[in-house]
Amino acid sequence: MHLLLRVAVVAAVLTSAGCLPDNSKPQAAETTTTSNQPGDRQRTGALAEGARMAEALVLPAEVDPALVRPGESGVLTRAMLLVSVGHNPVIRDAATKNGLVTGFITSGSDASGGSSEKVLTQGIMRFPDSSAAIRAAEDLGDAALSSRGMLETDARRAVSIPGSPGIRFSLYSMHNTSNGTDRVDSMAFTPHAEYVIFTRVSARSDEQAAAATIRATELQRPLLDSFAPTDDAKLADLTADPEGMFALSVGKGSAESGSYGPRGAALFAFDQLVALKVFQDTGMTAAGVRGTYVYRTRDPEAAKRLGQALADSAIRLRKIRDAGLVPAANPPDAGAARCWSITDGGNNSWHCVVPEGRYVGEIWARDATEAHDLTTKQQRAFAAAR
DSSP states (O other): OOOSSOOOOOOOSOOOOOOOOTTOOOOOOOOOOSOOOHHHHHHHHHHHHHHHGGGGSOOHHHHOTTOOEEOOOEEOOHHHHHHHTTSOHHHHHHHHHTTOOEEEEEEEESSSGGGOSOEEEEEEEEOSSHHHHHHHHHHHHHHHHHOOOTTOOSOOEEOOOTTOTTOEEEEEEEEETTTTEEEEEEEEEEEETTEEEEEEEEESSHHHHHHHHHHHHHHHHHHHHTOOOOOGGGGGGOOSOTTSOGGGOOSOOOTTOEEEOHHHHHTTSSSHHHHHHHHHHTTOOEEEESSSEEEEOSSHHHHHHHHHHHHHHHHHHOEETTEEOEEEOOOTTOTTOEEEEOTTOOTTOEEEEEEETTEEEEEEESSHHHHHHHHHHHHHHHHHHO
8 A cells, every 4th residue: 555655745734534424415524623823724724625635536546447556645735736747846836826725636557666557647626716727727738838847858749639628638758768668748637617637647658648538537527526625714624633533543644644535545555446345345434644544444344354455455466676575473462463574675565454443554664663563553542442
């Protein structure tokens, strides 16, 4: 679940995601923060609303089932947006100029690092109203064509997608001299109500990039239609931890920090389609991320099933230099926990799961000491919450 490589983005502020009962109309959250400073409350509220939007974001694996490896995900802060558009400040500033309220962004790939054939980045940006979103999509598309990101050596070219006139789509062609392969990097900005859908694809051909963009946009529209945005006047009243799950997570904060529902939590998972189904089957309605990943399920039996599924996905898909996770020593003070490691070591080379009651904790760590410490602390936090 944890990333192979971390992008240096700091967004370690608590966020929230709304959770809905089955077959109900989505309702905007109306809870309170603890800060008394209006500016702080507004910023925290915008971050909380961004995390709520994770429940309305299409999973990369829904666009292409081959995209089984998670990339960076998080609330669409200015820093996160800058990274996601290839360190192009002109694109970032175009969003700011048009009143970007908040948003959420994610990415996924079909393999790790440079061996990937396809990478998809999908984001949703909220603006004050539909008129602002239309202007923003135009300005964002123009910025992509008229400026370059940090590593771009040539200009993008505008491409019309037949049957999709509302998509501002552009391509940048690349040639890898080390292996002789050609690739394209596409960006698309599509207005929809008060939102702009952002889709970026790295693929082998123009056709692959366009096809992925069309499918991502088609899947994204109905999810946005089902989302109930919080009224602007109530953003400052949003709570940072509506389900109390962030408070149960232990360890240090990361760009993924926050509280999420099942779809938001699936964005961080290996094999997102499998994860989302398991979340639904086990009644997992609330998750939290600080350093560890924590999940609340229907009952203790469901927690055990979820823990096993998380371990199975990690073992099947997590590799460093072709080395996979193998059983490793379990922490002596957390009897229900199970751990695996990659013998070559490296960042996040240890993986542990610990069920306790109806909760499950998932831990990624760099070595045995850190893994055992976090896992033991996590089980104690769960036991105290029962």
